[in-house]
Amino acid sequence: MTAVTADAATVRPPLGRTQAIGWFVVVVGLFTVFGMGVGTGSAPHSTLTFTPIDVSQGAPWHLGNLTLPTEWTLVLLGALIVALGAEVLVRRLVKGAMVRVGLMAIVFLVAVLVWASRQPGPSQVPFINVTAILVGSAAITMILIYGSLSGILCERAGVVNIAIEGQFLGGYLVGEMIDSATNNWLLATVGGVVIGGLMGWLLAFLAIRYLSDQIIVGVVIVTMFTGLASYFNSWVLTPYPNLNNGNIATNLAIPGLMKIPIIGPTFFDETGYFYLMMILVGLVSFALFKTRWGLRVRAVGEHPQAAASVGISVERTRYVNVILGGAVAGVGGVAFAAIQGQFTPSITSGFGYIALAAMIFGRWRPSGAVAACTLFGVSAYLAYNLQSYQVPISTEILLMFPYLITIAVSAGLVGRVRPPAADGIPYSRE
Amino acid sequence: MTPSLRRLWDRYRSASPVTISLLALVLGLVVGAVIIFATTPAILDAWRGAFHSWGGPGHALKVTFDNVGAAYRSIFTGSIVDPPQFWHSVTTGRDWTASLTPLSETFTYAIPLVIASIAVGITFQTGLFNIGANGQAILGGVAGVAVATLVHLPMVLHLPLTLLAGIAGGVVGGAIPGLLKAYTGAHEVIVTLMFNYVASYFMLFCLLSTPLQLPNQTNAISRTMPGGTQLAPLFGTASGLRVNYGVVVALAVTVFALWLLNRSSIGFEFRITGANPHAARASGINARRTLVTSFLISGGLAGLAGVAWVAGTTHYIDQNFLQGSAGIGFTAITVSLLGRNRPIGIVWGSLLFAALEVGGSNMQANTGIPYDLATVIQSAIVIFVATPVLVKEIFRLRALRAESVKVATAGWGS
Numbered sequence: 103m104t105a106v107t108a109d110a111a112t113v114r115p116p117l118g119r120t121q122a123i124g125w126f127v128v129v130v131g132l133f134t135v136f137g138m139g140v141g142t143g144s145a146p147h148s149t150l151t152f153t154p155i156d157v158s159q160g161a162p163w164h165l166g167n168l169t170l171p172t173e174w175t176l177v178l179l180g181a182l183i184v185a186l187g188a189e190v191l192v193r194r195l196v197k198g199a200m201v202r203v204g205l206m207a208i209v210f211l212v213a214v215l216v217w218a219s220r221q222p223g224p225s226q227v228p229f230i231n232v233t234a235i236l237v238g239s240a241a242i243t244m245i246l247i248y249g250s251l252s253g254i255l256c257e258r259a260g261v262v263n264i265a266i267e268g269q270f271l272g273g274y275l276v277g278e279m280i281d282s283a284t285n286n287w288l289l290a291t292v293g294g295v296v297i298g299g300l301m302g303w304l305l306a307f308l309a310i311r312y313l314s315d316q317i318i319v320g321v322v323i324v325t326m327f328t329g330l331a332s333y334f335n336s337w338v339l340t341p342y343p344n345l346n347n348g349n350i351a352t353n354l355a356i357p358g359l360m361k362i363p364i365i366g367p368t369f370f371d372e373t374g375y376f377y378l379m380m381i382l383v384g385l386v387s388f389a390l391f392k393t394r395w396g397l398r399v400r401a402v403g404e405h406p407q408a409a410a411s412v413g414i415s416v417e418r419t420r421y422v423n424v425i426l427g428g429a430v431a432g433v434g435g436v437a438f439a440a441i442q443g444q445f446t447p448s449i450t451s452g453f454g455y456i457a458l459a460a461m462i463f464g465r466w467r468p469s470g471a472v473a474a475c476t477l478f479g480v481s482a483y484l485a486y487n488l489q490s491y492q493v494p495i496s497t498e499i500l501l502m503f504p505y506l507i508t509i510a511v512s513a514g515l516v517g518r519v520r521p522p523a524a525d526g527i528p529y530s531r532e
Numbered sequence: 533m534t535p536s537l538r539r540l541w542d543r544y545r546s547a548s549p550v551t552i553s554l555l556a557l558v559l560g561l562v563v564g565a566v567i568i569f570a571t572t573p574a575i576l577d578a579w580r581g582a583f584h585s586w587g588g589p590g591h592a593l594k595v596t597f598d599n600v601g602a603a604y605r606s607i608f609t610g611s612i613v614d615p616p617q618f619w620h621s622v623t624t625g626r627d628w629t630a631s632l633t634p635l636s637e638t639f640t641y642a643i644p645l646v647i648a649s650i651a652v653g654i655t656f657q658t659g660l661f662n663i664g665a666n667g668q669a670i671l672g673g674v675a676g677v678a679v680a681t682l683v684h685l686p687m688v689l690h691l692p693l694t695l696l697a698g699i700a701g702g703v704v705g706g707a708i709p710g711l712l713k714a715y716t717g718a719h720e721v722i723v724t725l726m727f728n729y730v731a732s733y734f735m736l737f738c739l740l741s742t743p744l745q746l747p748n749q750t751n752a753i754s755r756t757m758p759g760g761t762q763l764a765p766l767f768g769t770a771s772g773l774r775v776n777y778g779v780v781v782a783l784a785v786t787v788f789a790l791w792l793l794n795r796s797s798i799g800f801e802f803r804i805t806g807a808n809p810h811a812a813r814a815s816g817i818n819a820r821r822t823l824v825t826s827f828l829i830s831g832g833l834a835g836l837a838g839v840a841w842v843a844g845t846t847h848y849i850d851q852n853f854l855q856g857s858a859g860i861g862f863t864a865i866t867v868s869l870l871g872r873n874r875p876i877g878i879v880w881g882s883l884l885f886a887a888l889e890v891g892g893s894n895m896q897a898n899t900g901i902p903y904d905l906a907t908v909i910q911s912a913i914v915i916f917v918a919t920p921v922l923v924k925e926i927f928r929l930r931a932l933r934a935e936s937v938k939v940a941t942a943g944w945g946s
Binding site for chain 1: 567571572573661663708712716718719721722723725726727728729730733734736737740741856857862863865866869900901902904905906907908910911912914915918919921922
C-alpha cells in the first residue's frame with residue numbers, strides 16, 4: 103500500500119511479531135492438551151474410517167477402522183502444536199513462521215475432529231470419515247484455486263482483480279444455464295470462459311485505458327453483476343426453471359489410481375474441472391516463471407516503465423492477462439456450478455474474496471496459492487460440517503470461521519509478503 | 533442561439549462534474565434499457581418475427597418502447613410523483629397520502645443511505661476503503677435493538693441511548709479493520725469484506741439467542757422496539773407517510789461531516805493523508821492515529837445508519853436485515869463515489885439512488901421487471917462517473933474539468 107504503512111512495518115522489529123506468533127501457537131497447543139485433551143472423561147475413544155461415502159465406479163481398496171484413545175491422541179496432537187510454536191520461538195523463525203501457523207491450523211482441526219467425535223460423547227456421528235472430509239474439502243479448495251490463479255495472472259501483470267467474486271457468479275450463472283439447456287458441460291465451460299473473459303475485459307478496459315482505480319472498478323463490477331445475476335434469477339430462471347435444473351457434473355475416475363485408499367477418491371475420482379485445475383496450476387507456474395512470456399508479464403507487474411523501455415507493450419500485456427484471469431475465474435464459476443448445482447443469488451458467498459486472500463497468503467505464486475487454498479478449503483468444509491458432531495458451538499458461529507480465518511491470516515502476514523511492485527498502479531506512458 | 537443559451541451549451545461542453553454526473557445517469561438508464569431489451573420475452577418475441585412482414589420492425593420498435601417506457605415510467609411515478617394522482621389531489625384536496633407516498637418513500641430510503649455513504653466517504657477522503665459499512669450497519673442495528681428492547685428508560689434518555697448504542701456497535705465494527713491495518717498491516721479491503729459475512733452470521737446468532745429473539749419463536753426475529761425508542765413519522769402516524777425523524781439525524785450527520793472534513797483539524801489530517809501520505813507523514817501527522825480515527829468515525833456512522841433504519845421503519849430486525857439486495861454497504865460505496873466523497877454531493881447521490889431503489893420496487897410491482905435492475909443501473913452510473921474520460925468521449929465534450937474520483941490506493945501488501 104502506501105509508503106506510510108510500509109515504513110511503519112519496517113520500523114517495528116520483526117522479532118516481536120515472530121514471538122507473538124510463536125506464543126500464539128504455543129497457547130493453541132496448550133489449549134488442545136488441557137482444554138480438550140486432559141479429562142475428557144471415562145476413557146473415550148475416537149474412530150477414524152476411510153471408506154468414501156459415494157464413489158462413481160467401485161470402491162477403493164478397503165482400509166479398516168482406526169480406533170484411538172481420545173485423551174492421549176489429543177495430548178499428542180497438542181504437544182505437536184506446542185513443539186511447532188516452540189520451534190518458532192527458539193529458532194526465531196521469521197520466514198517459516200507462517201508455514202508453522204498453517205501446520206498448526208491443520209493439526210488443530212484434526213484435534214477438534216478427534217475431540218468432537220469421541221465415543222461415548224455427545225456426537226451422533228460415532229466416527230470421523232477422513233476420506234469424506236478430504237473429498238469435500240477438495241471441492242471447495244478447487245474453487246478457491248481457480249480464483250487464486252485468476253488473481254495471480256492479473257496481479258503479476260500489475261492489475262488488481264477484486265472482481266473474482268463477480269466472475270465466479272457470472273461463470274456460475276452462464277455455466278448453469280448452458281448446461282441446463284444443452285446438458286453439455288464442455289459448452290458450459292466455453293460459456294464460462296467467454297463471460298469471465300468479457301468481465302475481465304471490462305475491468306481491463308476501465309483500468310488500463312481510462313486509468314481508473316482498480317479496486318473501485320472491481321468492487322463496482324461485482325456489485326453490478328450481483329444485481330444482474332439476481333435480476334436474471336427472477337426474470338429468466340424463475341419463469342424458465344428448465345434453464346436452472348441443477349445437474350451436477352459426473353466424476354471421471356482415473357482407472358487404477360482411484361483404487362488407492364484416501365488419495366484415490368480425493369484426487370483421482372473427481373470432475374473434469376478438478377483435473378483441469380491441476381493442469382492450470384502447472385501451466386501457470388511454468389508459464390510465469392519459466393517462459394519468456396512469464397518474464398515479460400512479471401516485468402510489467404514490477405516495473406512497467408522499464409518493461410516499456412525494452413519494447414514490451416504494457417497495455418497489451420495487461421489486457422491479455424486480465425482477460426485470461428477473468429476467463430480462469432469464469433471457469434471456476436462453472437466448476438462451482440458443476441459441483442453445487444442450482445443457481446441462487448449470492449451462492450458464491452464471498453469465495454472470490456477468500457481466493458484473493460489465499461493468493462496474497464501464497465505470495466502471488468501458484469504453489470503458495472494451492473497451499474493457502476487447501477488450508478481455507480479444509481477449514482471451510484469443516485466449519486460447514488462440524489455441526490453434525492454436535493459440538494457445543496452454534497451453527498452461526500461455526501459458519502463465521504472461514505471468514506475469521508481469512509481476517510486472521512491477512513493480519514498475520516505483515517511485512518512478510520511483497521506484492522508485485524506496480525500492482526494496482528495505473529500505467530500511463532507520459 | 534441567444535447568448536444565454538450559448539453559454540449554457542458551452543457549460544455543457546466544458547464537462548463540469550455536474551454535467552458528467554447527469555450524463556452518467558443518462559448512460560446508466562441506457563444500460564438498463566439495453567438489459568430490459570435483451571431479457572424481456574415480449575420484446576424478444578416481437579423482434580423474432582419482425583422481418584417477415586412490412587411494418588414488423590415498426591411494431592417491434594413500438595413494443596420495445598412501450599416496455600422500456602413502462603418500466604422507466606413506473607420508476608419515476610413510484611419514487612417522485614405520479615402526475616395524474618398528484619393533479620387529483622391538487623384539484624380535489626384529497627388523497628394527499630397517495631400523492632406524497634413516493635417522495636416519502638424516497639426520503640425514507642435515503643436516510644440510512646446518506647449516513648452510510650458519508651461514513652464510506654470519510655474513509656475514502658483518508659485514502660482508505662471501508663467496504664464493511666454493511667457489516668458495521670448490521671452491528672449498529674443489532675446493538676440498537678438490544679438496547680431498545682432490553683433496557684427500560686424514559687424516552688428522553690432511551691432514544692438517544694439507542695442511537696448511541698448503534699454508533700457504538702458500528703465503532704466496534706470499524707475498530708477491527710482500523711486497528712488491524714494500523715498494527716498488523718492487514719489490508720482493509722480484505723478485512724472489511726470478510727467482516728461483512730462475520731457480522732451477518734453474528735446477527736443471525738443474536739437473533740436466535742435468548743435475550744434478543746422474540747419469545748416463543750423459532751425464527752430469527754428480534755423483539756419489537758418500544759415506541760419510545762422509535763424515530764417517529766415526521767408528519768405523525770395518521771399521515772400514513774413513512775418518512776421519519778431519521779431525516780433530522782441524516783441532516784445532523786451531513787452537517788457534522790461538513791464540519792469534520794472542512795473545518796476541523798482531524799478532518800484536515802484525513803484529507804492530507806488521503807491526498808498525499810508522504811506529505812502527511814513529513815508534516816508530522818501520525819499516520820496510524822489518523823487511520824484508526826477515520827475508521828472509528830466511519831464505523832460509528834455506518835452503525836448509526838443501521839440503527840436509524842430499524843428505528844425509523846421496521847422497528848425490529850429479522851434474518852433479512854441488510855442482507856442481499858437490501859444491503860446498503862455496497863450502495864453506499866457507489867453513492868459516495870457519485871458524490872465525489874463530499875457530504876453535499878453524497879446527499880444528492882443518496883436521493884437519486886434511493887429514488888432508483890424505491891422506483892425499482894414500483895417497477896417490479898407494475899411490470900414484473902425485477903427491482904435488481906436498479907442495482908445494475910446504479911453500478912453503471914458509478915462506472916461512468918469513475919471514468920469521466922469515457923463519458924467525455926461518448927458525448928464529445930470539450931475539455932475535462934471534472935477530475936476523476938480520486939482515492940489514494942494501490943495494491944496490497946504491507
